[in-house]
Amino acid sequence: MMTDSQLKPPVSVEKTPLKPPAVAVLAANSLQLPSSSAQQLASSGSATGNPRNKCALKPGYSLMSWIRLCNSGADLSGTGGRVVPVSRSELALHNQVHDAWMAIRGRVFNVTRYMDFHPGGVDELMRGVGRDATKLFDEVHAWVNYPQLLGKCYVGPLKENVATNVEADLIRPPPAPTELVPRFDWIQQRSELTLYFYTRRMANPGLLLKRKDTSEVELELRVQMASCWHVFDFKLSAAVVWPPRAVRVGPETGKIEVVLTKQVAEPWLTYGTQEISKLNSTYAEHLTYEVVLCELFNHDSFELCLQSIKQSVLLHLPVGYHLDILLPHNGELLERSYTPVPHNCLHSNSEQIDADASPNVRNEFLIKYYEKGAVSSQLKQLQPGTTVQLSLPRGNFKLSALESHRNILLLAAGSGITPILSLLRPLLKRQTNRIERLQLLYFNKTQADIWLKDKFQALQDSDERFTCKNILSEAGGRISQELLTPLFNRQQAETFSFVAVCGPAGFNTAAANSLKELQLKPEQIHVFQG
Known part of the structure; x- marks a missing residue:
């Protein structure tokens, strides 16, 4: 006989083949060498919302166009998929706009196809072509994740002396480390279902939980590990109440816990079924949020509280990550990167929510207002009920x-x-x-x-x-x-x-x-x- 305490039948897991990897490009981290002209931004990769100087890009050369080109299978490195060691003398030969290589921290990239996509302009990128551009790169922002941005352009390691008897065809990158896939488990009580996901210590996972349409049995749960998302599509055995009663994400333990209330308090024979897949690129995906509150914080900043439409999405950012807020403006989509502040920081949050134990259907921001800021000036004027788009979390911080x-x-x-x-x-x-x-x-x-x-x-x-x-x-x-x-x-x-x-x-x-x-x-x- 089943009891009203924890019931746990054997887990039934259905797996589907993982989706092929796609290039992971940091939208907030475009490779930007110094720009000589201070122009109004159309987008910025600042985690604090600070403006940057960028050149106007030609139509069809946006960041998303670069992502699509990287995912197209085009040979951007020019080596046919081979990794070829490059000497400094060989690097110096590739110093033209139509044949442009550069080295950053010992890695050589063919940036020929990236020229027109570069936010700082062709002339600025040419400053580093045909040579080791590490010092020039570090003078501006050494923290940019250039290997992801230019991953498909990688030619090979920069070598002082390349042995002539080494066949480039035989040179391969070192084997990738074994990838960690979150482990799933579950328990139940008569009135509750708890889903567990185990990663590893200090994994600092992120979480995205969606209710599919208005379904009471279908959920999509994603676990973020760095730039990769592990997707679990659930079809539960019976209906549950939305939003979850509690969600806990342990940055130190790497454990995720989602507590759902059953609509009918009775034991289940199984949690249901699931399908597992993986996403390596989510930069074109946006979430719709509505403004709950927008009010002044001090003389030059304001607080902004956003909530997912109909509270259908729960988003938990990894520690140290940020996301983009996107707004339409004069036919363009402007975006700036901001880091949400923890619950209980702002004057408006008087409920004293425990950020570790409560479903996070809201994201709260402190934003500095710039009088000529294309995005901050618009955000400051938003009224409750209006909507904005949010990107998924981005960052490279390792807890x-x-x-x-x-x-x-x-x-x-x-x-x-x-x-x-x-x-x-x-x-x-x-x-x-x-x-x-x-x-x-x-x-x-x-x-x-x-x-x-x-x-x-x-x-x-x-x-x-x-x-x-x-x-x-x-x-x-x-x-x-x-x-x-x-x-x-x-x-x-x-x-x-x-x-x-x-x-x-x-x-x-x-x-x-x-x-x-x-x-x-x-x-x-x-x-x-x-």
């Missing part, structure tokens, strides 16, 4: 990179605080290798510009491991090596061993250069896209 560090420094400037906010709770709640010291240096122009000052003070009062220091440029405060040097005393055991940085491009560059002078290694620094 596992912080696992071995117990003393962590956070450097944020202005609206660059938003990605940093997403780190605070996971780090302070970490059970393995518990954090000893977490310090935030928050750079602003004036006292009036500081966001969430009371929140940081409350956190500092409640957890002695966290400290926040506000640094104001009107008082002469600037990011510099002199400012940071006292924090990196190698003779002290509690010296900071990892630094996360986010702010305007100039701030990020100055911070990265200062940390390099203080002998921090690249793996000890993460600069958020900004």
Whole structure:
């Protein structure tokens, strides 16, 4: 006889072949060398919403057009799918617009077909052609994920001397590591069904959960692992209540838990059936959200709360990731990247929702307003009930990179605080290798510009491991090596061993250069896209 406690018949899983991989292109990370003209943006890849200078692209040469070209099967590398080592002398020969190769961090790319897609213009991209462009690239934004953007253009490794007796046909890339596929399990009580997905420790998974149309038995659940989505299409045995009663995503444990309430409280013989697939590219996919609230936060910023239409979508971003907000404007689709802030940060959220245990059908943003900002000026005027499009989460932050560090420094400037906010709770709640010291240096122009000052003070009062220091440029405060040097005393055991940085491009560059002078290694620094 079945009891009213946990009932768990054998799991029945139906699998379908995985979809072929598609190029994963970071829409927020286009390969942009310095531009000499400051023009109004049509799109930006800033995690903080800061504008960037870009050249107007010819019709048919948008980012989405580049994605389609990469997915078309065209031979963009010019090597017929082979990986060919390239000497510096060979690289120097490919220095024309119609035959353009460049090297970045030891990897050679054929950027000939990318020329007209480059947001900075052909002339700027030509500055790095025929040579090692690493230094030029790093001067602008070394954190851009260029291997994904130019993955289909990869020619081969840059070599000082290439052996003449090596046949290029025999050279192959190293075998890819075994891919982790989330493991599924389930339990039930008389009135509830709980779905579990296990990834791995510090996997920092994302989650997208959709109700298909108005169905009460069909759900699509996606688990995000870096740029890959593992898709589980469920047809449940009986109807459930929407939205879920609880959703928990553990960045540290890598465990996902979705608790659904049964419409009829009775035991099920099985959860139902599922089909499994995989998506490697979701950049053309957008979600429709409606405005719940849009109101001023301080003198030059506002808070924006968006909710999925009919609460049909639940979206949980991996820690440190961002998404794009898209708006139509003069026949174009403008987009900017923003990082949602955690629940309970904003004045409007008076419900004190537990972000770990409540379904997240809303995304809340703090956005700095630019008078001439094409997107922020429109977002600021949105009325409740109007709709916008959101991209799926994007980013390259690896929470596992912080696992071995117990003393962590956070450097944020202005609206660059938003990605940093997403780190605070996971780090302070970490059970393995518990954090000893977490310090935030928050750079602003004036006292009036500081966001969430009371929140940081409350956190500092409640957890002695966290400290926040506000640094104001009107008082002469600037990011510099002199400012940071006292924090990196190698003779002290509690010296900071990892630094996360986010702010305007100039701030990020100055911070990265200062940390390099203080002998921090690249793996000890993460600069958020900004």
